Amino acid sequence: MQNIQGIKFKLKTKEQWFCDVCSGVIETAKDGMLEWDSLISEEGMIDAKNFRIVHVRSIEGCKNNRSEEHLADGHLHWFTGPNGLNNLLSMYERYTFDPIEFNKIIRRIHVDFYEEGARLSQLAREDSYEIDPYDSGDINQDDLLWLIRKYGNENCILMILSPLSRQVLNKSTKVNLEGIFHGEAA
Ligand SMILES: [Zn+2]
Known part of the structure; x- marks a missing residue:
């Protein structure tokens, strides 16, 4: 894997x-x-x-x-x-x-990496990348990994927010991320 x-x-x-x-x-x-x-x-x-x-x-x-x-x-x-x-x-x-x-x-x-990668696809669409353009959920493994590598760190807060919360959060919002993560940090 x-x-x-x-x-x-x-x-x-x-x-x-x-x-x-x-x-x-x-x-x-x-x-x-x-x-x-x-x-x-x-x-x-x-x-x-x-x-x-x-x-x-x-x-x-x-x-x-x-x-x-x-x-x-x-x-x-x-x-x-x-x-x-x-x-x-x-x-x-x-x-x-x-x-x-x-x-x-x-x-x-x-599907491997879908849970993390798919929720970042909206960011790629905003940057005009053609990933799942119709939000059908069909994203291949290469694109999921690319999404996580490109957007996973700087937007890690966005990954853990519900879709509704993400809509109201400005993409550039600076938030102290410490303490938010209660999963496994790599
Ligand atoms: Zn819960």
Whole structure:
């Protein structure tokens, strides 16, 4: 497996994730959940949407604004590894959902470096690089590694922020990064 040298902050590939609620690091799959909203559509199908990778609800400091209305979920470790990939793919048979949204979840769980690299792709688009121009989530390994090398250090705070938080944070914001990282520093 390729490695990323010289990056101050990195996740253990496919063992750690960023939480979509608190933006903190999910240290192991056992600390995480895959959640989604489950709704019955007019056609009687089960619609799933708002897929998110989050801390288990018992984790301190990760409880903000977490509605349980329409909540469906599964432990993140049910969805990791080869059996986990099977479980994810079988959801195509049981639910209707936006495949682009759901494929991003599959990639976050199963594609090396996707969790860190993909969230930097917006920065590359702002710099006029043609990486995933339509935000479909289709980013190859070379581009993921390039994104992490190019933007990973100077924007490491952006990597750990939720997409919403990143929208309101100016790219050039200077923030003391010490103390923010509670994952593994390289
Ligand atoms: Zn969290």
